[in-house]
Amino acid sequence: MVPVQFALTTPNAPRTKRIECMVDSGASCCLFHADxxxxxxxxxxxxxxxxxxxxxxxxxxxxxPVRLYIPGGPVDITAGFKEKLTVAGxxxxxGFFEHFNVTFDATACECKLERIYKA
Numbered sequence: 518m519v520p521v522q523f524a525l526t527t528p529n530a531p532r533t534k535r536i537e538c539m540v541d542s543g544a545s546c547c548l549f550h551a552d553x554x555x556x557x558x559x560x561x562x563x564x565x566x567x568x569x570x571x572x573x574x575x576x577x578x579x580x581x582p583v584r585l586y587i588p589g590g591p592v593d594i595t596a597g598f599k600e601k602l603t604v605a606g607x608x609x610x611x612g613f614f615e616h617f618n619v620t621f622d623a624t625a626c627e628c629k630l631e632r633i634y635k636a
Contacts, residue, residue: 544609
């Protein structure tokens with residue numbers, strides 16, 4: 518689990534409180550519960566609709582640009598928001614893993630993150 522904050526991508530947009538999200542190497546993108554979109558002022562269904570497949574089968578996912586505050590500083594990403602997500606958020610390949618070297622250590626039950634800074 519990694520604590521993150523969200524905001525709109527507009528200058529000086531207020532951030533959310535820290536929200537614990539799960540690092541998920543099986544998620545192709547970052548997915549968050551629809552309540553987070555509403556909390557930061559997004560009209561959920563005004564985003565771009567994409568059907569995603571997960572454990573529960575195909576579901577509507579609404580894509581929106583957001584600023585994600587992660588360890589090492591903020592990044593602007595396109596995030597998916599779902600109404601039936603069972604956790605606050607999943608930090609997936611696009612939007613999160615591309616900013617870190619990620620090492621999973623199953624014997625120690627650890628996930629180590631090393632931030633990658635791109636020029």
